[in-house]
Amino acid sequence: MADIIHIFCILISSIILIYVLYRVFIDKSLHLYSFMFIFIFASSVFILPQYVTIYKKLDNSLLTPLIVYITLCLVFTIIGCNLKLSFGLSRWERPLEKIFHEDYLTIYSVIFLITATLGFVKLLGSESALGTQWSGKDVIYNFLYTTYRYALIFSCVGFFKTKKRHFLHLLILSSFFFLDRIFIGGRRTDLVYYVIAIGVPYLYYTNAKIRLIILIPSMIVAFQLLTIMVALRTVTLDGSGFGSIASGVSLPQFKEIVAANEKLKAKEDRADELTACCYSMDAVNRLSAYNYGAIYWNSVVQDFIPASIVGEGVKKSLMLPTKNYKLEGYTIYKGSTTTGFFDTYSAFGYFGCLFFMFMAIVMTRIYIRAISNNTFYMIFYLCVIVDTLHAVTHRSTLFITGILTFLIWMIIVHFIIRFILFMSKSS
Structure with missing residues (x-):
């Protein structure tokens, strides 16, 4: 019975991927830079190779709930992308646009x-x-520090929309931060940000077309590069922490990266993320340690309430209590995540898949406004879309905090620009 369920779920997931690819490359009713394509394709690249590994190694009692739940998440993502609901978001659109100054992208x-x-x-x-x-x-x-990502996005949108050269100079300056993070820090997130921040505005504002014969090899190379970057980070930073060429960290030799990559390949059969997700889901289910959404509030407190200002005691008092759980038969490896599938499940059980529908509705609405020649929503889309991918690979809470971070910075810069304008008028 379990095998039938697995086959059925894998079939549904495959149909979803084929459906999206068909709409992009055959039917051409969906853009390459659409949220639906980026999210489903990136999620598939992350999930499918690990599926192969855990299918061989894990017991059905662990494997079946994960496969069923991921399939539900993908199904409800597609539903969310096609629903026309707004969840009352329309009332916030005008106030959001009012804090944006399109004429001052520089x-x-x-x-x-x-x-x-x-x-x-x-x-x-x-x-x-x-x-x-x-x-x-x-x-x-x-x-x-991480506002270098916003600097690149604003520069790219400004350059590809207006073709003004000073935006190209700002784009190059912000690229130095990315190159440092990619080739010294080995940060895959920054590589993805860089490709999306440059690629989406280029495709949209120039109406360029990418042939499938070019796209497929490019994606294969990109996937291999993402794998190698883990090895690069292992060499330069021992896998974690902050480092830069400015702090004395040098570019590793290619043979060092190859050697580190071979060591990682020997451990690849662990499928860290989905294995950790399986055991964590089992622990939460076994102990009924659901947090009923407390993790989302707690993540906001964790990221936006500095203990150095309010005090550690005050910060902890603001957090909602959550139940502890202990994994049986597995230890999560250093640097591994339990994925966003787990934290949505730990919050709401199987109903956690509705989070992905909500996220898809929000992002599709932002995307539709973005491709209606709305500069603010194009920038909004670019600034938060990587956080939606993190909702699969890392934590779903990053989608919420990513949007809040963007809005906080928009409000801060809004008042800075108003102050600059006020001072220029006064003088």
């Missing part, structure tokens, strides 16, 4: 380059940032 890019540089310098001078456990100040510095 100022946005410059401000984000300045804040990123400030955060970068502070992290370079922080000894605790080199380890796995960051201090409260490091978290604040990182909040500033």
Whole structure:
């Protein structure tokens, strides 16, 4: 019976992937840069290779709930992409657009380059940032530092939309942060950000067409590069922490990366993420340790309430209680995640798949506004779409905190621009 369920679920997942590929490359009713394509394709690339491994190794009592749940998540994602519900989001669209100043994309890019540089310098001078456990100040510095991603996105949209050369200069400047993070830090997230931040505006504003004969080899190369970057990070930073060429970390030799990659390949049959997800789902189900959504509130408190300002006691008091659970028969490896499938399941059980429908509805609405020549929503889309991919590979809470981070920075820069305009008028 379990085998029939597995085959049925894998068949449904395959049909979903084929359906999306058909709409993009055959029917051409869906853009290559649409949320549906990016999310389903990226999720499939993440899930399918690990499926092969865990299918051979795990007991059906662990495997069946995971396969059923992931299939439900993909099904409800497709449903969400095709639903026309707004969840009352339309009432927020006008206020959101009012805090955006389309004529000042250059100022946005410059401000984000300045804040990123400030955060970068502070992290370079922080000894605790080199380890796995960051201090409260490091978290604040990182909040500033990661705005280099916004700098690139604003620069790319400005350049491909207006073709003005100064945006190209800002694009190049922000690219230095990415190159450092990719080739020294081995950060796959930044590679994905970089490709999306440049690729989507290029395809949309130039109306360029990419042939399938070019796309398929490019995706194969990109997948191999993502795999190698884990090995690169193992060599340069011992797998974790903050590092930069400015802090004395040098580019590793190619043979060092190859050797590290061979060691990782020997461990590939672990399928870390989905295996950890299986055992974690089993533990939560066995102990009824569901948190009923508390993790989403707690993640907001964790990311946006600095203990260095309010105090550790106050911060902990703001968090909702969650039940503890212990895995049986498995230890989660260092650097591995339990995936966003697990934390949605730990919150709501099988109803957690509705989170993916909600996310798809929100992102599809943002995407539709973005391709209606709305600059704000194009930038919004680019700034949060990687967080939706993290909702699969890492934690679903990152989708919520990603949107909040974007909105917080938009409000901050809104008042900075208003102040600049006020001072220029006064003078």
